[in-house]
Amino acid sequence: MRKFLVVLLILLAALVVGADIGGRSLAQNMIAGQVRQQFEMEQEPTVEIGGWAFLPQAFGGTYEEIVISAPSATFGEYPVEQIEVHALDVDAPLSDLMSDPQVTAGRIDGSAVLPYSILNPFLPEGITVSTEGGKPYASGELAVADLGISVPVSAALEISVQDGVVSATPTDIQVENAPTDVSGLVSSMMTVSFPVPQMPYGMTVTDAEAVSGGLRVDGTAENVPLMGAEAA
Incomplete structure (x- = not known):
């Protein structure tokens, strides 16, 4: 039993x-x-x-x-x-x-994580973002209207987030075949900012930071x- x-x-x-x-x-x-x-x-x-x-x-x-x-x-x-x-x-x-x-x-x-390709719509026409070693780089043919020329450019992008705004600032700018130094003008044209994208489920963004391969966004x-x- x-x-x-x-x-x-x-x-x-x-x-x-x-x-x-x-x-x-x-x-x-x-x-x-x-x-x-x-x-x-x-x-x-x-x-x-x-x-x-x-x-x-x-x-x-x-x-x-x-x-x-x-x-x-x-x-x-x-x-x-x-x-x-x-x-x-x-x-x-x-x-x-x-x-x-x-x-x-x-x-x-x-x-x-938002891939760095989200920067493309905000950059000047002809410039696109690629990722090398997990970090964003921008390159392409940039039309400099002030001088009436188009020049090949490339630059690393420094990403920062503050008060819900993403900013991308070019560094180590490389310009080819320019008749004069246009790095300052190129920097100004390629510096962009935009609001942190809205998260699903109505989450409020609590933190955002640049990480390898993209922008990590946290919310609640x-x-x-x-x-x-x-x-x-």
Whole structure:
């Protein structure tokens, strides 16, 4: 009898563990599909529901943390990379999930990297950005209207962020075939600034810095709909 009870308990534990794993996987896939549709991603993001067990959270309708990550996406008009979103204190009643999914995060902390190619629309015509060793460089044929000439130019770009504004300043400027020194004029023409792009889920930008390969932007938001009619 004792052996039977032990075996029964083991079987029940295995069933519970299996149901927990299966339920977690199903919920993660559901959220991944919704996020992919919201942001028109080419592939589904990775979704991980935190916590030591899934079923108690599911029955309670509250999840400690949901982490959403993706290698790339497009937010508005900007391509972004290395996306990571931490949704905390997520409210998702089980009854709603079965019919009309409504998922709300008490708080969201997120980050993404904007590739340096986002600078291209702001630079003079004929100048484009490339990345070498993780750092941005601008080069191309620049029309200097004041002198009525076009000259090949190249320069490293120094990126800074202050008060929500991204600034790109050329350094080590190289100009070819110019009849006179136009480095000062080229510097002025290639110095650009623009607001930090808006983040998904209505996140407010809390920090931004130039990193290898792009501009890393961090943000946060509260009471954010992740799934349902009100989701972004």
